[in-house]
Amino acid sequence: MADQKTDDVLNRLDADLPAALDRLMGFLRIPSISTDPAHDDDVAEAANWLANELRDLGFSADVRPTTGHPMVVASTPKGTERTLLFYGHYDVQPVDPLNLWNRPPFDPAIEDTPNGKVIRGRGASDDKGQLMTFVEACRAWKDVHGELPSGLTLLFEGEEESGSPSLIPFLEANRDELSQSLALICDTGMSADGRPAISSQLRGLVGEEIVVHAANQDLHSGSFGGLAANPIQILCDALAALKDENGRVTLPGFYDGVQELSDDLRRDWEALDFDAEEFLSRVGLKHPVGEKGRMPLEMVWNQPTAEINGITGGYTGDGFKTVLPAEARAKVSFRLTGTQDPEKIRTAFRAHVESFIPADCRVEFHEHGGSPAAVMDLSDPAFEAAKQALSEEWNREAVYIGMGGSIPIAGDFKRILGMDAMLIGFGRDDDRIHSPNEKYDVESFAKGARSWARILSALR
Amino acid sequence: MADQKTDDVLNRLDADLPAALDRLMGFLRIPSISTDPAHDDDVAEAANWLANELRDLGFSADVRPTTGHPMVVASTPKGTERTLLFYGHYDVQPVDPLNLWNRPPFDPAIEDTPNGKVIRGRGASDDKGQLMTFVEACRAWKDVHGELPSGLTLLFEGEEESGSPSLIPFLEANRDELSQSLALICDTGMSADGRPAISSQLRGLVGEEIVVHAANQDLHSGSFGGLAANPIQILCDALAALKDENGRVTLPGFYDGVQELSDDLRRDWEALDFDAEEFLSRVGLKHPVGEKGRMPLEMVWNQPTAEINGITGGYTGDGFKTVLPAEARAKVSFRLTGTQDPEKIRTAFRAHVESFIPADCRVEFHEHGGSPAAVMDLSDPAFEAAKQALSEEWNREAVYIGMGGSIPIAGDFKRILGMDAMLIGFGRDDDRIHSPNEKYDVESFAKGARSWARILSALR
Known part of the structure; x- marks a missing residue:
C-alpha cells in the first residue's frame, strides 16, 4: 500500500543502515545509568547527545532540567495532520554483575549469532536502540521529503529505570505542549511468536x-x-x-x-496460539488457574x-x-x-x-x-492504519495484544494529557534487557525504523 | 477429719516455720541458673544442698549425673501403702534485667507487703519454695512419727528451666525405680480466685x-x-x-x-466464676471466640x-x-x-x-x-482424698481445674512411667515467676507444707 515517497524513505533507510548503526553505537557508549549518582554526568551527556542529534536533524530541541535527570523535548512545526507525541527513554539499567558480560557493556559491537546479527551492549534494546528506530525514520523522511514530518513532538526521559520521579510533574507543567492527538511509545516488544504487535490494553x-x-x-x-x-x-x-x-x-x-473480549480481539489472541502449559512450564508450573472457561490469554490480559x-x-x-x-x-x-x-x-x-x-x-x-486499566480506543482509525503498516513491513499479520502488567506512562498520558497511546516496539523475548549481555536484533533495528516510516506515512 | 498424729504434724510445722524459712533462704542463696554455663557449679551446689538436706532427714538420697545437670533422687523404704513419686526442680530462671529487681535476686528476704508477708528472691516460688513445702512436711512427719512416710520417692530435676534435655532418658533408664502408684507434682498454682486446686487435665x-x-x-x-x-x-x-x-x-x-465435661467437673468449674470478659480485657480483648454454646473455661481446658x-x-x-x-x-x-x-x-x-x-x-x-492430653483418672480415690485435705487446710472448697497448656512432665510420667499425676501447687498469679522481684507468699509456704502433711496422711 506504500506510495512512492514511502518506498523512497524505506530505500533510504536501507542504504543508511550502516551509518545508523554507527550513530547508535555512539549513543550506546555513553553509560547513562540513571540510578547511580556516579553516572550523573553520563546521563547528562546522553541527553545532550540526543538533543544535538535532533537539532542537527532539524528539530527544535532542548534539554529541560528537572529536579532529577533532564527531559529532552523536540518538535516540528504543526501542520494539518494529526499530531503525535513520541516517547522513549535515554537512561539505561545498571550493569551488575559485570563478570557475566561477554564484552564491556558500554563498548557495543555488532555480533554474528546463530539467530542473526545482533547489537550487543547495555541499552541496545532498552531503550536506546528502540528510540533510535524512530529517530532514523524521521531522518530518512527528511532526506526524501525535504523536511521532517510535521506535528511531531518527541519526549525522552532520563529516569525511566529509576522510577520516573520527575515525569508526572513535568507532564503536568507542560500539559499544553505535550498533549497531542496520539502518543507513540516505543518500549515494548513483538509477540512471543515474533509477530509485530500493538499493545492496546494494559491492566x-x-x-x-x-x-x-x-x-x-x-x-x-x-x-x-x-x-x-x-x-x-x-x-x-x-x-x-x-x-x-x-x-x-x-x-x-x-x-x-x-468488558468481554470483542470478536476481533479474540481472533487476534487466538491467532497467537499461546500455549499456557508451555508458558507455565518455564517457571515449573503447568495448570492455568483463574476463572473457569476463559482462554489463558484472556486471564492475563482481559480479566x-x-x-x-x-x-x-x-x-x-x-x-x-x-x-x-x-x-x-x-x-x-x-x-x-x-x-x-x-x-x-x-x-x-x-x-x-x-x-x-x-x-x-x-x-x-x-x-x-x-490506577485504572489503560484500554486504547481501537475505533480510532490510526490503530488499524498502524496495524496494516506493521503487517506490510513484517510480512506477517500484526496483532493487538494486551499486557498483564501496567506501563505507568500509558496511564499517565491518558490521565494527564488526555490521549491514548500506541505501544509499538520491536524487542524480543531473548533481548536480556536488565541483564548481562543485553542485545537488540539488527533486524529489529532496521525493520523497526522501516515500520515507523510506514506508520508515519499511514498516519498522515 | 485429721487424726491426732496429723494434728501433731501440723502443729510441728507451725512451730518450725521460722527454721523452715531459714532453710529455704539458704537454698535460695544458691544461684542455680541452669541455662547459663557460668552457673554450672551453682547448679551442682544446689543439687548437693538438696541431697544433703534429704540425707540429714533420713532419706536414702544421692546426686545422679546426667549429660547435663544432675538429678537428685531420694527414697524411703517401701511399706504397705500406695507408693508416691514427688517431683520438683531445683534450678531457677535467669534474673535479667537485673536493674528491675528491688533487691539482689539471690539475697532473699522476708518482706511485709499490703497483702501479707512474702519471701522475695529468684526461685522463691518457682520452684524452690514450692518443693520445700513437701520436704518440710516430710520433716515434721518424721519428728512426730519417728520415721519418714514409707513408699516415698523424690525426684528433683536441675534442667526444668532449660528444656529438660536429660529428663526423658533418665526416666527411661530408671523406669523401675521411679514408677510408683501416683506422682505428685508441685510446680503449679492456686485457682485465680485463691482456692486450693488440683490440676486434673492438661491439653x-x-x-x-x-x-x-x-x-x-x-x-x-x-x-x-x-x-x-x-x-x-x-x-x-x-x-x-x-x-x-x-x-x-x-x-x-x-x-x-x-469427652464432654462431667457434671462434677462442670460444677467445679462453674464455681470458679471465671469471667472471660475480664480475663480477655487484660490483653485488650473482650469476646470469647471458639465453638458456640460452650462455657469459656470449657473452651480453654476441655475443648x-x-x-x-x-x-x-x-x-x-x-x-x-x-x-x-x-x-x-x-x-x-x-x-x-x-x-x-x-x-x-x-x-x-x-x-x-x-x-x-x-x-x-x-x-x-x-x-x-x-503429645496426647493428660487426663487424670479422678475415680482413683486418692484424688478425692487430696481434694478433701486441701479443702480442710484452706477452709475453702478445693477444685479440680484444667490447664490449657501442656506440662510435659505430666505426660512423660504417664507415657514412660505409666502413672497419673496430681498437680498441686500453691503459687499465686502475682508471684512474678520468670520475672524480676519473684516472690512466694509466706502463707503459700506455710499452708503448702501443712497441705502436704494432710495429703500424706490422707493417702496412707
Whole structure:
C-alpha cells in the first residue's frame, strides 16, 4: 500500500543502515545509568547527545532540567495532520554483575549469532536502540521529503529505570505542549511468536496493605487458645473468601466495567496460539488457574485478578512457638481491566475485610497506589492504519495484544494529557534487557525504523 | 477429719516455720541458673544442698549425673501403702534485667507487703519454695512419727528451666525405680480466685509446619497473575477451611476422643466464676471466640483447638511488590483433649491441606511434636482424698481445674512411667515467676507444707 515517497524513505533507510548503526553505537557508549549518582554526568551527556542529534536533524530541541535527570523535548512545526507525541527513554539499567558480560557493556559491537546479527551492549534494546528506530525514520523522511514530518513532538526521559520521579510533574507543567492527538511509545516488544504487535490494553492496579490487630500482646496458645481471637485466622478467612470456587472474585460490584473480549480481539489472541502449559512450564508450573472457561490469554490480559502478594504474622523463625500473635498483615493487589474503578474496588475490599473483624479487634488499611486499566480506543482509525503498516513491513499479520502488567506512562498520558497511546516496539523475548549481555536484533533495528516510516506515512 | 498424729504434724510445722524459712533462704542463696554455663557449679551446689538436706532427714538420697545437670533422687523404704513419686526442680530462671529487681535476686528476704508477708528472691516460688513445702512436711512427719512416710520417692530435676534435655532418658533408664502408684507434682498454682486446686487435665499438642510450593521462582503478578497458582492463596484457603462457621474444626474424626465435661467437673468449674470478659480485657480483648454454646473455661481446658501460630509468604517489607511468590509457609498447632490421637490428627490435617494443593504445586510438612492430653483418672480415690485435705487446710472448697497448656512432665510420667499425676501447687498469679522481684507468699509456704502433711496422711 506504500506510495512512492514511502518506498523512497524505506530505500533510504536501507542504504543508511550502516551509518545508523554507527550513530547508535555512539549513543550506546555513553553509560547513562540513571540510578547511580556516579553516572550523573553520563546521563547528562546522553541527553545532550540526543538533543544535538535532533537539532542537527532539524528539530527544535532542548534539554529541560528537572529536579532529577533532564527531559529532552523536540518538535516540528504543526501542520494539518494529526499530531503525535513520541516517547522513549535515554537512561539505561545498571550493569551488575559485570563478570557475566561477554564484552564491556558500554563498548557495543555488532555480533554474528546463530539467530542473526545482533547489537550487543547495555541499552541496545532498552531503550536506546528502540528510540533510535524512530529517530532514523524521521531522518530518512527528511532526506526524501525535504523536511521532517510535521506535528511531531518527541519526549525522552532520563529516569525511566529509576522510577520516573520527575515525569508526572513535568507532564503536568507542560500539559499544553505535550498533549497531542496520539502518543507513540516505543518500549515494548513483538509477540512471543515474533509477530509485530500493538499493545492496546494494559491492566490497572489497586494495592492495599491490611493489618489485623487482636490482643495488645502476643498470647500463649495454651492459656488463650479457644478464647482469644487469632488475627492470622481472621486474615486467612477474609482472604480465602475473596474468591469463590470458580476463582471469581466475590467483592460486590468487582466486575462492573470489565468488558468481554470483542470478536476481533479474540481472533487476534487466538491467532497467537499461546500455549499456557508451555508458558507455565518455564517457571515449573503447568495448570492455568483463574476463572473457569476463559482462554489463558484472556486471564492475563482481559480479566481482573485479586492476588495476595505478601502475608506475615506470628512466629516465622526456625522451630515452633505456640503463640497467638497480636497482629497479622497482608499485602493484596488487584489487576484491573476495562473501566473498573480502583477506588470503588478499594472500598469494596475494605468493607469485605471489615466484615470479618470481630468487635474486639480492629483492622488498619494502607493504600499502595491505584490506577485504572489503560484500554486504547481501537475505533480510532490510526490503530488499524498502524496495524496494516506493521503487517506490510513484517510480512506477517500484526496483532493487538494486551499486557498483564501496567506501563505507568500509558496511564499517565491518558490521565494527564488526555490521549491514548500506541505501544509499538520491536524487542524480543531473548533481548536480556536488565541483564548481562543485553542485545537488540539488527533486524529489529532496521525493520523497526522501516515500520515507523510506514506508520508515519499511514498516519498522515 | 485429721487424726491426732496429723494434728501433731501440723502443729510441728507451725512451730518450725521460722527454721523452715531459714532453710529455704539458704537454698535460695544458691544461684542455680541452669541455662547459663557460668552457673554450672551453682547448679551442682544446689543439687548437693538438696541431697544433703534429704540425707540429714533420713532419706536414702544421692546426686545422679546426667549429660547435663544432675538429678537428685531420694527414697524411703517401701511399706504397705500406695507408693508416691514427688517431683520438683531445683534450678531457677535467669534474673535479667537485673536493674528491675528491688533487691539482689539471690539475697532473699522476708518482706511485709499490703497483702501479707512474702519471701522475695529468684526461685522463691518457682520452684524452690514450692518443693520445700513437701520436704518440710516430710520433716515434721518424721519428728512426730519417728520415721519418714514409707513408699516415698523424690525426684528433683536441675534442667526444668532449660528444656529438660536429660529428663526423658533418665526416666527411661530408671523406669523401675521411679514408677510408683501416683506422682505428685508441685510446680503449679492456686485457682485465680485463691482456692486450693488440683490440676486434673492438661491439653495435649500437635505441631505442624507446612510449606506450599508453587512456581520455581517468584513471579511478577502482571505477567502471571490470573494464570499461575499463588501459594499464599492456597494456604489461606486451606487454613480458612479448617473451621466451620461455628468455630468447629472440620477435620474428619477430629473430635474422636473429646469427652464432654462431667457434671462434677462442670460444677467445679462453674464455681470458679471465671469471667472471660475480664480475663480477655487484660490483653485488650473482650469476646470469647471458639465453638458456640460452650462455657469459656470449657473452651480453654476441655475443648481442642486449631491455631495458626505463624504464617509468611511473598513480600513483607516496607512498600509494595506485586509478586506471586514461589512458596508460602505456616505453623499450625492443635491443642488436644480427652483421648484425641495426635498422629491421627496430624494425618487428617495433612490430608486436608493436600486436598487444596493443585496438581502442579506441592506441599512439604514438618512435624513439630505431638503429645496426647493428660487426663487424670479422678475415680482413683486418692484424688478425692487430696481434694478433701486441701479443702480442710484452706477452709475453702478445693477444685479440680484444667490447664490449657501442656506440662510435659505430666505426660512423660504417664507415657514412660505409666502413672497419673496430681498437680498441686500453691503459687499465686502475682508471684512474678520468670520475672524480676519473684516472690512466694509466706502463707503459700506455710499452708503448702501443712497441705502436704494432710495429703500424706490422707493417702496412707
